Amino acid sequence: MTASALPPARTGTRPGTRTVLIAGGGLAGLTLALALKHANGAALDVRVLDPGGARAERHRGRAYAVAAGGRRMLARLGVWDGIAGAAEPITRMEISDSRLADPVRPAFLSFGDTPGGAEEPFAHMVEAEPLGAALLAACAESGVTIQPAAVTRAACAGGRMVAELSGGERLSADLLVAADGARSRLREAARIGWVGWSYPQVGIVATIGHARPHGGRAFEHFLPSGPFAILPLPDGGALGHRSSIVWTERKADAGALLSGGPDEVLGEIGRRFTHDLGDIALERGPHSYPLSLGMARAFQAERLALLGDAAHVIHPIAGQGLNLGLADAAALADGVTDAMRLGLDPGAPDVLRAYERARRFDTLAMAATTDGLNRLFSNDALPLRLARDLGLGLVDRLPGLKGLFIREAAQQRDSVPRLMR
Secondary structure: OOOOOOOEOOOOOOOOOOOHHHHHHOHHHHHHHHHHHHHHHEEEEEEEOOOOOHHHHHHHOOOEEEEEEHHHHHHHHHOHHHHHHHEEEEEEEEEEEEOOOOOOEEEEEOOOOOHOOOOOOOOOEHHHHHHHHHHHHHHHOOOEEOOEEEEEEEOOEEEEEEEEEEEOEEEEEEEEOOOOOOOOOOHHHOOOEEEEEEEEEEEEEEEEEEOOOOOOOOEEEOOOOEEEEEEEEEOOOOOEEEEEEEEEEEEHHHHHOOOOHHHHHHHHHHOOOOHHHEEEEEEEEEEEEEEEEEEEEOEEEEEEEEEEHHEEEEOOOOEHHHHHHHHHHHHHHHHHHHHHHHOOOOOOHHHHHHHHHHHHHHHHHHHHHHHHHHHOOOOOOHHHHHHHHHHHHHOOOOOOHHHHHHHHHHHOOOOOOHHHH
16 A cells, blocks of 8 residues: 555544554454453544444354353453353364264264363354444444445555545544455555465355254264354244354355255255254255455555454364454454553554564464365265274373363463453
């Protein structure tokens, strides 16, 4: 982004007040806005710029596994108490590896609910709409400005970032955060490269009602076409109990599988669903979306930071997409707040380089892990099947190694941002 094209802009803040603009009102962008305002109060003007005004309805139909670190962050920001009733703790995870026609799917690996004797589950399932609504309400209460506008151009001028909005308004800021998704226009305008590829798979999400209680158990069935996850939701619906599914299917087959009526689609889901939960019904969905892996070559440029999907996109096999975005928000909020408390520039190069260092390794590691797991399990090669089932069985019999995996999933390690500890 060059400094040449944009005329002077207004800040709209008191002298001495710093300004952060966040382009994109998704869950990660709203969490960052709230964290910045929560820590810095009136000393920092925080604005979320989103063409749709960051409405909660945009998230309808999705559900996420929020890891323990993300839950702790939301609790510190005063959001969790408002959504705890809409969150379902994952008390157990059971993993199987089978073919679609196999009559029995034995669990080769299972995880209990508490990492290393901790008092909290390693994750909670939360539907995106109530989470988005709670974040919006908390942002409004804390003084974050939600502005229904898109950033159409941005350039650095005079040591500031100048953003031109879709209505023609121009704003000046110390820092602009690109939280505008995997096809980020701000990332492209900053000429930050993108490395990645598309998978020959699509992701399918739906909410399923079932007759028997799930007891907080999550299931991950590894099938030759891709993983089929059943994730517990709070009770409700016509059958009394609910779960969210995240179904990975070959792109070449997905159209035919989803092209029938509701009964045909439910029949295909039933072939993959666990029999432990009794009769099932389709409550919401299905919705499909293409799957890909991608990583920005840099997470920052001059007075610009990339957040969430604008910085990285991974396979949903481990359910870590939102958690990566929340960790980005926590790390950037930590860095900006440290600079503010020392009276330093929150958009300075050293602040943004520190943010990139804090997030790049963990993000690369998670991207490599999810890609490797997908390639290892999304096939029907007999030698690979025997090797991976042996590996799963060994992990299941080694409590120390199993505890390490749970602590990683729960973000219980020294490298996580302070807000998530």
